[in-house]
Amino acid sequence: MNSNITVPKPQSRIAELDLLRAFAIIAVIAIHSTSFATIEMTASSPVAYFLYIAANIGMNFAVPVFLFLSSLVLFKRYGNMPFTGQTFISFYRKRATQIIIPYTVCSAIYYIAVEVTRAGWDLQASLLPDFLEKLATGTAYAHFYYIFIIIQFYALFPFVLRLLQAFPRLVSWGIPFGIAVQAAFYIAGQFVDIPNAASWFLSYFGYYMLGVFVGIKYDEIRSAIVSLRGGLVQRFGLALLWGGWLASGLAYIVLWYKFRINTITPQTWTFYFAGSIYAYLSALTLTYGALILETRWTHTRVVRFLKKLSPYAFGIYLLHPLLLAAYRELRPLHAEPYLYHIWYIVGFLLALFGTWAIVAFAQRYIPLAWIVLGSNEVKQAR
Template identity: 40%
Template sequence: MATASPTLQKRDNIPQLLLVRAMAIIGVLSVHSTSFATVAMVDSNYFFLYNFFNIFMKIGTTTFIFLSSFVLFYNYYTRPLDKQLLGSFYKKRLLYIIIPYLVFSLFYFTVLHYLYYPDRSLSTEIHNFIDKVLTGKAYTHLYFVYINIQFYLMFPLFLWLMKKYPRTIKWAIPAGIAIQWAFFIINKHVLPDPGVPNRGSWSFSYFSYYLLGAALGIYYPKIKEWIIMARKHATNARVVTWVALWALWIAAGLAHVYLYYETRLHLKSFNTTLFDLVWNIHGVLTALVLLQLSFILSKKLPNVLTKVIARLGALSFGVYLIHPFFLLLYREHPLHTGTAWLLHLWYLGGFALALTASWFVVGFFARYVPFNWIAFGNLPKPKKRPSQPVMPERQLDA
């Protein structure tokens, strides 16, 4: 790779990234809507399908981390790193990330209190709430926002380092892998049991995706012909790379599925490091594959459908925040029947409700509710329909 120059220049819009966001949120919904089924349907003849969608689609969190880093470094690397930029950066994080995080932490904590812990005292609940907010545990999915906040605190340091010493960029990907795996190894073999509590809530568990996004975001203008699979970009080396990437992605994804299938169905035991390794490979390759797939879809899908998917991508942060609420309500009314096909429909209904209800609510807020940023971040503003999906910066680096 050639060394990227941090000269000030306006970078092109990449509307396809909204499609990546949409695919990532579909992955999140797939995992969350099948989580109960992987336990309840373990004796079903179709358990392999539930397990497949629950594991192969574990692409959302890692892809969002990659994408957030990609966009941050893509947008900020060519800008002067000064007080004005840092002030604007942290103001956006406070308004559009931290405040919604606090709002939804309080929302879910309150819901859980009234559903399951109504007898707890106010002083106890206030103490519990503060502890959970400071550890990203107010609800199961909020750890993602919590680790992103950790990344945002470190972002200026990495940006400064890569702008000051451009040669470090080519080492970003191996450095990310090394930092992540050093954390895994130290946590497992050096620290006393049980190691760092809530390992998945620490940003070091995702550094390979973060620095992969950083490197690709900086180098994108120089390597986009390697990313975009098109006849005009095809060379022998690129075609071999594309085929190898997709083949390895499928293999890693299926290996990931297999490990969980054998563990859940046949109670086999595997080394936890193997799970980490397979998921890491699966997650890294998925980020690259979805990036490529977004360009394919933008060319092959009808324009109307592309706009619909891009709209989901633009609202994905809000959908991520609110969808567990609809799943929680849905699961409060389980289907009591021995009819297999009705059970399958019930689980499918959970996915459909989480997607459509969340999409509707966030879309409604985006169009009609003032100060919607307090709950859902900086949603896209209503405006005239563009000729192609727009990728507003406020959504990208959210």
């Protein structure tokens, strides 16, 4: 058995992955705070509308990167350890308290909030089966599909780990296998109706397996990146990575922009494959960028800011739609175009910093805040 997988060694918090998590949560906030703008601001100037599309569509790497990061962290931490019965119990106990309980409670809160908005406080017992169905499919509110997918990947984790520990040569085949499974699931969905397809882990299996590979090989990959000497081959490789990422992102944004202004009507598979290429390259490029920031600019204000934000990402993810929903009730009517632009910018800042402040305060001063907002990762990191 490959010693790189089975020899236990202690794992510590990886600073550059905190930066990657911060990138992803900022992208999530950007997507949700500009979602209405992509529909309501079509009459604004072409440049302004393109920027809204860029801020929304260009950040669509968020969930794939979060899923990639989650599997990376799991396999970086546990890939070198024997997964015993005690480890199994400890692993799922932590996930129950850190993920499943907050997911269940927040799903109930959002579900009730939506029903109250629609029909007032006259809630009927007949709503319970509907809620349970939505809870079991990650559809109680729009952003919960991601957490539901994470739970599925946690259920899958010990089986994948055992398989790769028993057959370490399969690690190198994980990425093409994951991409093939994800593509096959998408293609199958074009011929067969798959309810809530975006809520099932197979829709994101390629990102998961990419994280598995990088997590198991992380020390080797990190050492190789840090030791790069800037030779011609290395520079060409980095130019290819960054250039490919920027080009794929721009192509994806332009595709959506032209579609939204009714210039073109592409086939649905065009969006899927363009978005997938951009997401895969985003996971790799942003991981590299986070590592470079950590190793070369770790003491800068930007890096310190991102590190402070990162531990609260899960709580921010859970809570920010509530603040955005409340803020949207204050939308100005018949205002000048520039006021709408300001309103959307303020919404982004409120969703990010307002939610961050609430989560930080609650996790520090309210003993049972973890039930709603997840665990305090700041305390865990100490």
